[in-house]
Amino acid sequence: MIKETIQKSIERLFPGDSGRFVVEKSRNFGDYTSNVALVFANETGKNPKKLADDIILGLQELPEMKEIVSKFENAGPGFINFYLKDEVFVSHVKEILSEGENYAKNNSLAGEKTIIEYTDPNPFKEFHIGHLMANAVGESLSRIISANGAEVKRACYQGDVGMHVAKTIYGLKVIGSKFENAGDLGSAYARGAQAYDENKAEIQDINKKIYERSDAEINAVYDAGKKISMEYFEAMYKKLGTNFDFYFVESETGPFGKKIVEENLGKVFEEGEGGAIVFKGEEHGLHTRVFLNSEGLPTYEAKELGLAKIKYEKYPYDRSVIITGNEVNDYFQVLLRAMYLVFPELEKRTRHISHGMLRLPSGKMSSRTGDVITAESLIGKLKEMVLEKMSDRELEDKEKTAEEIAIGAIKYSILKQSPGKDVVFDFEKSISFEGDSGAYLQYAYVRTQAILRKSGLVEGGSVYPPEYPVQEIGELEKTLFEGLPNALEMASRENAPNYVAMYLVELCRAFNAYYEKNQIIGNEHTPYRLALVSAVGIVLRNGLALLAIPSPEKM
Numbered sequence: 215m216i217k218e219t220i221q222k223s224i225e226r227l228f229p230g231d232s233g234r235f236v237v238e239k240s241r242n243f244g245d246y247t248s249n250v251a252l253v254f255a256n257e258t259g260k261n262p263k264k265l266a267d268d269i270i271l272g273l274q275e276l277p278e279m280k281e282i283v284s285k286f287e288n289a290g291p292g293f294i295n296f297y298l299k300d301e302v303f304v305s306h307v308k309e310i311l312s313e314g315e316n317y318a319k320n321n322s323l324a325g326e327k328t329i330i331e332y333t334d335p336n337p338f339k340e341f342h343i344g345h346l347m348a349n350a351v352g353e354s355l356s357r358i359i360s361a362n363g364a365e366v367k368r369a370c371y372q373g374d375v376g377m378h379v380a381k382t383i384y385g386l387k388v389i390g391s392k393f394e395n396a397g398d399l400g401s402a403y404a405r406g407a408q409a410y411d412e413n414k415a416e417i418q419d420i421n422k423k424i425y426e427r428s429d430a431e432i433n434a435v436y437d438a439g440k441k442i443s444m445e446y447f448e449a450m451y452k453k454l455g456t457n458f459d460f461y462f463v464e465s466e467t468g469p470f471g472k473k474i475v476e477e478n479l480g481k482v483f484e485e486g487e488g489g490a491i492v493f494k495g496e497e498h499g500l501h502t503r504v505f506l507n508s509e510g511l512p513t514y515e516a517k518e519l520g521l522a523k524i525k526y527e528k529y530p531y532d533r534s535v536i537i538t539g540n541e542v543n544d545y546f547q548v549l550l551r552a553m554y555l556v557f558p559e560l561e562k563r564t565r566h567i568s569h570g571m572l573r574l575p576s577g578k579m580s581s582r583t584g585d586v587i588t589a590e591s592l593i594g595k596l597k598e599m600v601l602e603k604m605s606d607r608e609l610e611d612k613e614k615t616a617e618e619i620a621i622g623a624i625k626y627s628i629l630k631q632s633p634g635k636d637v638v639f640d641f642e643k644s645i646s647f648e649g650d651s652g653a654y655l656q657y658a659y660v661r662t663q664a665i666l667r668k669s670g671l672v673e674g675g676s677v678y679p680p681e682y683p684v685q686e687i688g689e690l691e692k693t694l695f696e697g698l699p700n701a702l703e704m705a706s707r708e709n710a711p712n713y714v715a716m717y718l719v720e721l722c723r724a725f726n727a728y729y730e731k732n733q734i735i736g737n738e739h740t741p742y743r744l745a746l747v748s749a750v751g752i753v754l755r756n757g758l759a760l761l762a763i764p765s766p767e768k769m
Contacts, residue, residue, distance in 0.1 A: 215696055216282060217246060220296060223279055224250050227272045239700065244287060244295030245692065252292025262292030270294060303691040310694065310749040317756055318698040323364035323706070329529050330356045330366060332537035333456070336373040337443035338382040340400035341450050344539055346589045347572045347637070350628040352537040353456050353762040354711040355567070359535075361760060362706045367459040367529050371521060372447075374440060374463040376514075380421035381406030383435050384413065396446035399439055400586065425468070425511060450589060454621065455762045460528060464517050471520030472512040474556060475505045482555045495548045503548045518549050522560045533563055535709070540568035540634060567709050570636035572628065592639075596620035600645055600653075609768055618764035619645060619653050625763050626652030630715040650719055652763055655754065658722040660769045661729065662751030669735050669744055690746065693724040698753050702760065711761060718757045725750045 221237045228250075235250040251269055255262035270286040273279045273294075282302050287295040310317050332352020335345045352368075360366040373379070385402030386393060388409070393399060410417055423429040424436060451458065475483050475491055483505055486492035491506035493515070505516040512520075525534060538546070546566045554561040574587060600616040600623075609615050623644035628637055630650065643649065647657045701717035704710070734743045755765045 215699065216298065216302065217696075217700075219278055219282065220246055220248065223273055223276050224248065224269070226276065227269060228254065239696075240295065241692070243289055243293070244285075245298045245695075246296040247289065248294050248296075249292060251288075251294060255292050263288060263290070266292060266294050298695075300687045303687045303695055306695050307691065307745055307749045310752050311745060314752055315756060317752055318702050319361045319363075320699065320702070321363035322703070323359060323362040326364040326532045327530065328359055328364045328366050328533045328535065329369055329460070329525055329531040330359070330535045330537070331369040331371050331462075331525075332356075333451075334371050334373075334538070335443075335447055335450075336376075336378055337440045337447075338379045338399050339403055339443075340396055340586055341447060341589045343572045343574075343587045343589055343592055345450075346454075346592070346624060347569050347628055348537050348539065349451075349454050349456060350625045350762070351567070351569050351633055351711065353454065354625075354629055354714075354760060355535065355537070355709060357760050357762060358702060358705045358711060358714070361702055364533075367531075368456065369460040369462060369525065370458045371462045371467075372464070373514075375421075375424055375465045375468060377417070377421055378403060379424055379436070380417050381410060382439065383420055383424070383432060384409065384417045386435055386439070393439065393442070396442060399443060400588070404586075422509070422511075425465075453593070453617070455764070460525075462521055462524060467517040467520040467524055468512040469520075470524060471516035471518070472506060472510075474519055474523070475512070475516050478556055482552060493548060493552045495551065498551050500548045500551060501544065503545065503552075505552075515545070515549055515552070519553060519556065522553055522557060522564065526560055531563060533565065534560070536564065536566050538566065538568055540570055543568050565709070567633055569628075569633045570631070572637050572639060574639050575641070592624065593617065593620050596623055596641065596645060599641060603645065604769070607769075615766050615769060618766050619656060619769065622652035622656050622758075622763040624652075625761060626655065626715060629711045629761050630719075632710055632712050647769075653769075655718050655722055655758060655763070656766055657769055658725055659751060659754040659758065659765050660767065662725070662747050662754065663767055665734055665747050666744065666751065669740070688728065690724045690728040690750070693721050694746075694749060694753060697721060698757055701757075705760075714757055714760050718754065718761075721750065721753060721757075 217237050217239065224235065224237070235248060235253040237246055237248045239245070240247040251262050251266035254260070255265045258265075266288045270288060273283075273286060282298055283296050284299045285297040287297065289295045330352055332355075333345055333349040335341045356366050356368055382399055382403040383406070385404070385406035386399075388405055389402060393402065406417065420432060423432050427433055479485075479491060483491050483493055486502070486504065488508040490504045490508045492502050492504050495501045495503060503515050504513050505519070506512055522534070525531065536546075543566075546568075550561055550564065550566065553564065574592075597616045597620040600619045601612065604612060604616065624639070627639055627644050631637055644651055645653045647653050697717050697720070698714070701713045704713040728746075732739075732743060734740065734747060758765045
């Protein structure tokens with residue numbers, strides 16, 4: 215990258231001083247700017263303006279600077295601005311065309327093994343909008359980390375035992391144990407949850423029998439319900455573009471987690487009230503959590519502890535990333551502290567990333583449970599709105615395109631925010647073809663492909679002349695220049711896909727402005743302008759893929 219070239223060139227003048235100054239991309243003050251003169255003026259007592267002049271004289275003599283920089287500018291109180299040559303921007307367009315789908319990928323994390331756990335819907339409950347939130351963040355981060363060269367494995371952890379299952383099975387018994395789909399399971403869970411206070415003993419007994427697999431009737435209902443749930447979840451994963459490598463379930467992690475807690479009783483854990491086994495978090499500035507309840511059954515905490523070890527045994531990871539809602543942040547702090555005392559090496563490799571809540575406007579759109587908004591219903595409502603919006607358009611598969619736009623709308627609404635923030639979902643804005651939306655990005659990509667089809671040229675770069683006439687470099691070329699690689703690097707470093715989302719919106723605005731001002735086809739500049747359009751299409755497609763947002767060819 216040009217930034218690294220400038221950084222290393224300055225370091226040649228100041229050996230051993232790497233990292234004490236910054237080089238940043240700029241629009242208002244050259245193409246790049248650095249505070250190097252200010253930093254060293256403060257340290258040496260020299261005049262920053264004079265020092266900047268001296269540094270510029272030194273940089274002008276370096277071959278690598280002569281090749282890429284057209285002008286150096288002493289920018290006042292210790293800053294130096296760098297203006298790049300036009301050929302640098304044109305060369306970058308060629309690089310995009312040449313690399314195609316591999317453009318922006320790098321090897322900064324080569325050799326690292328990362329496992330990312332996300333989505334985590336529980337069997338016997340419906341796939342709700344919270345799962346959409348976790349899936350969007352987790353799938354995008356998986357792609358971002360992979361694009362930086364790491365080996366990435368996707369994992370899904372599901373609660374196939376626990377009180378929610380017992381409540382569902384109780385609900386199924388109330389309605390006659392007849393069920394055909396995940397919606398029926400959701401309704402049964404709602405009934406069981408509502409009946410819990412008055413039927414606590416019976417539901418707790420069901421819970422115990424599920425763990426023990428000791429009741430043939432309950433086992434039959436359990437097995438059938440779990441099968442329906444898993445098939446339903448797989449259909450959702452396919453719709454969202456996710457393929458998991460590993461599935462972990464609480465019926466596996468529970469017994470192992472219980473064993474770990476019992477082995478560390480008196481060392482990490484201790485007996486609490488009513489015979490429960492707890493971790494005294496107060497001793498570590500946290501709060502107490504139960505790991506084995508009074509009946510000796512493992513809680514979520516114990517299961518998570520077992521999961522960390524089971525994950526590592528199946529896939530010896532360098533980094534384990536866990537995506538959850540921020541409502542369990544306090545719980546995870548306690549869990550990670552207990553993990554540090556039991557499995558210190560695994561705790562060092564574990565990173566918990568929390569996301570906010572996905573909230574809808576005041577208008578209710580509830581599932582059949584009355585209090586849960588399912589992912590399916592949200593996607594379906596948006597899809598209907600998109601179909602109505604596109605009613606006058608001729609498309610080969612309008613249903614498929616409408617669903618791709620709906621899913622893109624949801625994912626972009628989630629990913630444009632930093633991961634910890636809540637998202638208030640706006641139906642109309644999310645599918646607007648103008649503005650800050652997934653549909654806006656998709657529509658810009660569709661426009662690039664329509665231009666290329668109209669020109670009679672195929673997508674890519676090989677059909678274009680090897681050299682194009684250099685025009686005056688404008689905002690579009692500068693927005694294209696290293697934008698996606700920089701966004702990808704920041705997204706990976708900060709575990710924040712919003713860097714990619716923000717860059718793509720910036721690129722779409724620059725492209726649409728260029729399109730409005732310039733005739734693409736039918737003039738002397740057509741070869742260069744088509745190359746530019748093709749490069750924009752490649753960057754948009756690659757960027758959308760990093761966000762796991764579909765790229766329709768027509769809209």
